[in-house]
Amino acid sequence: MRDETARLMAPAGFATIFQGSSPTTATPKAAFDTAFSVRLKGACHTAATLRLDSAGNLDPFAPSTVRLAATRTSGRSVLPVAEVECDTILSALRSVPLKRRSRIFGYALGRVIAHELYHLLLQSTGHGSNGLARAVVSWSELLSDSLQFDAGDLHRLLHTTRR
Secondary structure: OHHHHHHHHHHHOOOOOOOOOOOOOOOOHHHOOOOOEEEEEOOOOOHHHHOOOOOOOOHHHOHHHOOOEEEEEEOOEEEEEEEEEHHHHHHHHHHOOHHHHHHHHHHHHHHHHHHHHHHHHHOOOOOOOOEOOOOOOOHHHHOOOOOOEOHHHHHHHHOOOOO
């Protein structure tokens, strides 16, 4: 998850640093130019991937009908907080062979986090028309080896004033 998020954000010139919620691991906010809170909700650990059975068809649960994450807003302002629905993302892994689930789960979480960082950095609820910044991606795209931001969205991130 951390590596995938870093890989996706690096071309736009952003370094990502993940900090736990424990007071012993937290870094003071003053140490960062920009800090956001991304809350992982539900079963967000790789051990949960082992408990999935192979039953279930994802067809009726296309990402256009489920929420994978949300960036919090107040009126028209984007707040520095996002939430990721790990259980929903986890449900997509039923179609992934057991030995690859943990790695693919990390990729999917990293991609969803990077998508939310797109909103947070641009201070926008808008979406791109291609790639990772789109409002809707298919399960197969989310779990693929190649989902990333398109050039136009990277350009927007590179030129954001929130640095």
